[in-house]
Amino acid sequence: MKIASWNVNSLKVRLPQLTEWAAEAKPDVIALQETKLEDAKFPVDELAAAGYRAVYSGQKTYNGVAILAREEPADVVTDIPGLDDPQRRILAATVGSVRLVDLYVVNGKAVGDEKYAYKLDWLAKVRDFLEEEHKRHPHLVVLGDFNIAPDDRDVYDPVAWGEDVLCSPPERDALKAITALGLHDSFRLFEQDGGHFSWWDYRQAAFRRNMGLRIDLILVGDALKQAVKAAAIDRTPRRWERPSDHTPVTLDLDI
C-alpha cells in the first residue's frame, strides 16, 4: 500500500495537479490538507473518475481535510473528545487494515500569539485522541501538515529560524509527546541528513534556493514499522506552474 499526504492549498486550484500527480505516483491513499472547500463543493465525481473514493471534512475559505482511497474509507471521525472546534483539521478513517488520521495542525502564527496557545492546546488533545486510536488500531498511520519542523535538520537555516513558530521547543515537545505513543517519523527511518524539505514559502524564490522546512510528516505505529519499505518527499509538483507551497510526501508499506 502506498500512502501519500499533500497540503494542496486549495483543492479547487490544485485538482488538475492532484489528478496528474496521482496518475504518475499511483498512491492507494492520499490525505489532503487545506482543501478550503465546503463539503457540498467537494469534487467527488472528478476524483471518482481518477479512481478514488473520498471522505472529507471541509469549510469555506480555510482549513479542510480529506482522505482519498481506492476503496471507500470506513469508520470516519471528524471531531474528537475535548475539542469542540469549528475548524476542520482532523479526519480519521480506515482503509483496508490501516487506520489513518489526517491532521492539518494549527500554524500558530507566532510564539506567544493566541493562535499559538490554541496550537499547543489542540496538539495536546490530539495526542490524547491518538493514544486511544493507537490502542484500538495498532496499524495506525498519522499524517499531514504538522506545522512543526521536528528538529534542526528539518530547517534550512536553523540559526535564523531560531525558536520561532514551527520550531519552538514547546511545539517540538508536543510532537515528541505524539511520537512517544510509539509513532515513528517514517522519513527518518531512511534519511538522516538535513536539507530535505516539504514546504517552501512562496516568497523570495524560496523553492529555487531550497529555503524550506520539513513539516509534512507520515508517522507509523510500532506494529507497522517493519512493513515500511520506503518513505520519500516528491518535489515534482512543487516545480509545476502555480504550485502549492507544499509538496507530497509518501510512504510505501508492504501490506
Added chain:
DNA sequence: ATGGTAGGGCACCTA
C-alpha cells in the same frame, strides 16, 4: 522590524 507571494473573496485574513 518589515515585507516579500498565494488563495479566498472582495476588505483583509491566513499562511
